[in-house]
Amino acid sequence: MSTIVIPHLARVEGHGGITVELEDDAIKDVRFDVFEGARLLEPLLKGHYYDEVAPILSRICSICSAAHTLTSLKATEAAFGIRVSPQTELLRELLFRGESIESHALHVFLLALPDYLNYPSAIAMAADKPGAVALGLRLKKAGNTIQEIIGGRAIHPVNATLGGFGKVPSVDQLIALRSVLMQALADSEAMVDLVAALPAADFCHSDTLYAALRAPHADSYYSGDEVMLISDGSRAIVNAADYRSFTNEHSEPHSHAKHSTWRGKPFMVGSLARLTVNPRRLTGRLAVAMKRLKLVMPADNPMDNNKAQVLELLNDIDRAREIVEQFLREGVQAEPSIPIHPRAATGTAITEAPRGLLIHSYTYDDEGRIVSADVITPTAMNAASIEDRFRRAVEQCADRDEETLSRRLQMIARAYDPCISCSVHLVRRK
Secondary structure, eight states, X not given: OEEEEESSOOXXXXXXXXXEEEXXXXXXXXXXXXXXXXXXXXXXHTTOBHHHHHHHHGGGOSSSHHHHHHHHHHHHHHHXXXXXXHHHHHHHHHHHXXXXXXXXXXXXXXXXXXXXXXXXXXXXXXXXXXXXXXHHHHHHHHHHHHHHXXXXXXXXXXXXXXXXXXXXXXXXXXXXXXXXXXXXXXXXXXXXXXXXXXXXXXXXXXXXXXXXXXXXXXXXXXXXXXXEEEETTEEEEEEGGGTHXXXXXXXXTTEEEEEOOBTTBOOBOSHHHHHHHXXXXXXXXXXXXXXXXXXXXXXXXXXXXXXXXXXXXXXXXXXXXXXXXXXXXXXXXXXXXXXXXXXXXXXXXXXXXXXXXXXXXXXXXXXXXXXXXXXXXXXXXXXXXXXXXXHHHHHTOSSOXXXXXXXXXXXXXXXXXXXXXXXXXXXXXX
């Protein structure tokens, strides 16, 4: 028996590895090993008041802290029956776009791109290709700038509150943001040219079950309360209140991250899932870019998630610019604080973080203190799918050369853009 062990998966957030056991030519076991220590944020919330919850849970992740903050606020608002204004909805969407731009740029340019160009890191790549790294950093900064202006700072936003925002952006800030986004639009075209010229990564194909938010309109990370699952033309819809029917987390002995399946089948969340579930987004500039990237939908290759992130980057920059232009035309009005009336209730929110579906569900007592909390992150949902893709890649590799397999497996893992630290926040005792 031979074993391929990757003890440390580089260029991802958190501590994980990969193990493949081969007996003669047969696959005995394939594992996505998640070693990151358990984080007990959900039990620590017990007894905390409603206004403390979002600031605490934004600390689950520094990359997608805006998504955790806004999903947390949405869940508490659902529990207390709070309805926010259209302006607040639009400001929250802009904050989501900023995070998506920042996160996708980081992943595409600094984490995934070195794989395609045979560099061990973005730092090594920068020595030969400084223009590509500078392009990625400019796009990332554009997303950070949105988060700073709308969220109050680039990491762990402080300006988003229950029912609204503490402060709205000024005209001068919006004008400056429009200038940043116009530069980002030009940079996004160069990004498509760069990614379209990369060598193909065509070494893993399989039927895929995708899950993503079914938004009221085709282009939203924040609005909506239904998840659609699509595979081979069949589809199912799950309401937010029934989220455990498709997350149904279970433990695996080799992983501190739980696994989820839908009717016994792993499913994939993230950019590729969003475009599959919401194909109406793929028009105009995105349709042209998709053709240039040679992306055919529905896709059956996890490596295409990198291309899907490029398409979302294009769309996010364009949509963020549209929102800023709308605010400059119509103005942004300071809104009075919404009165909060706590009650004993449960609220569940589903949104789309950069890496895929994000669920926050809380139960409060009549004084507005947390009785129980449940947070399920994209990487936890993707864990079973990642393992399934590892197995398929090994099966489809004619040459079982260790170096070739090791490189391909790491590329697949990174294509999912995993945030391992997000996936291990709770261990339930039996």
